[in-house]
Amino acid sequence: MAGAEFWYEFASTYSYPAALRVGALAEARGVSLVWRPFLLGPIFAAQGWRDSPFNIYPAKGRYMWRDLERTCEAMGVPFRRPEPFPQPSLLAARVALALKGEVRAAFSCEVYKAEFGRGLPISDRETLASLLAACGADPKATLERAESDANKAALKAECARAAEIGIVGAPSIVAGDGEVFWGNDRLEQGLDWAAGRR
Amino acid sequence: MAGAEFWYEFASTYSYPAALRVGALAEARGVSLVWRPFLLGPIFAAQGWRDSPFNIYPAKGRYMWRDLERTCEAMGVPFRRPEPFPQPSLLAARVALALKGEVRAAFSCEVYKAEFGRGLPISDRETLASLLAACGADPKATLERAESDANKAALKAECARAAEIGIVGAPSIVAGDGEVFWGNDRLEQGLDWAAGRR
Numbered sequence: 001m002a003g004a005e006f007w008y009e010f011a012s013t014y015s016y017p018a019a020l021r022v023g024a025l026a027e028a029r030g031v032s033l034v035w036r037p038f039l040l041g042p043i044f045a046a047q048g049w050r051d052s053p054f055n056i057y058p059a060k061g062r063y064m065w066r067d068l069e070r071t072c073e074a075m076g077v078p079f080r081r082p083e084p085f086p087q088p089s090l091l092a093a094r095v096a097l098a099l100k101g102e103v104r105a106a107f108s109c110e111v112y113k114a115e116f117g118r119g120l121p122i123s124d125r126e127t128l129a130s131l132l133a134a135c136g137a138d139p140k141a142t143l144e145r146a147e148s149d150a151n152k153a154a155l156k157a158e159c160a161r162a163a164e165i166g167i168v169g170a171p172s173i174v175a176g177d178g179e180v181f182w183g184n185d186r187l188e189q190g191l192d193w194a195a196g197r198r
Numbered sequence: 199m200a201g202a203e204f205w206y207e208f209a210s211t212y213s214y215p216a217a218l219r220v221g222a223l224a225e226a227r228g229v230s231l232v233w234r235p236f237l238l239g240p241i242f243a244a245q246g247w248r249d250s251p252f253n254i255y256p257a258k259g260r261y262m263w264r265d266l267e268r269t270c271e272a273m274g275v276p277f278r279r280p281e282p283f284p285q286p287s288l289l290a291a292r293v294a295l296a297l298k299g300e301v302r303a304a305f306s307c308e309v310y311k312a313e314f315g316r317g318l319p320i321s322d323r324e325t326l327a328s329l330l331a332a333c334g335a336d337p338k339a340t341l342e343r344a345e346s347d348a349n350k351a352a353l354k355a356e357c358a359r360a361a362e363i364g365i366v367g368a369p370s371i372v373a374g375d376g377e378v379f380w381g382n383d384r385l386e387q388g389l390d391w392a393a394g395r396r
Contacts, residue, residue: 059366061379181265
């Protein structure tokens, strides 16, 4: 079965619609999908950015918010601009990485819906605990695993890996042969590539 | 008839496939298209950039070149990376602005094909003259008009207008109601919007 990776960052705006779309798109193409949470911070820092480029470049930020609003409207999903933006995403990323397979995917979608659909603070432990419970995971045990030294190190390694394979933003699809496709706009193209339909 | 504007910059990489696609896409939707050449320089300068962001941020540049290559391959159009990049696009933009209607559109497509398909220097007067001739325009008269004070001022005004309406990159589709859609990926969406198909 053809495989692909979905690389995402919880603070990333376009990762919200992408996370809600990618599962069905992969399934329709017979592509087995691995969800890989990571942090854009180290990648942005390597470019000299200490904040979201959407904050550093206000004109781009204005465009993006309007564009995201239109995208969500077209999909029929709710949209609320998170305050503050970007949301601190470290804990949510650690929790997602501490989960496996379908539970990781389900939890990740719940985080995005809470953050961009309901305006909830995703750095809040209780918010994450209730999302975990909603996905059938044990909140206390998962949070403990998330904050173990091994899991913290694993997330750092994921971030290093993202940079190494040429990821420059989120979301990104990485096909089995290493081709990278960046953006919510490119999910179809990346998954087509992964499925061998060039 | 519904209308839309296609804003493009000759140095812009993704404007190449977009220019070759946009005419047929607009026609298929019954959208009347106005081609508006402009320069990204002033917009980038306002963000503190004195070079293409694809040069300033090498990881993004590497991604873009590979992505553009794939895009051209999928479209079946030739691709050559211009040297140097970005190509100085001032004269070509002035010439395009000095033309009207379908001749402007045809000349603009010829410029892109010369630059990104054949690796020709688009700041070269003789190159532009031969592209003009190929479009049935008078090279000498057009170049004179292009470099008139009135046309130079008109191009400056176009750049100011681009910034004013919220354009942050090229190519962009601007629908009749002022909605801006940025990117070769967004031509269909922008033209659908312009046609009233939300």
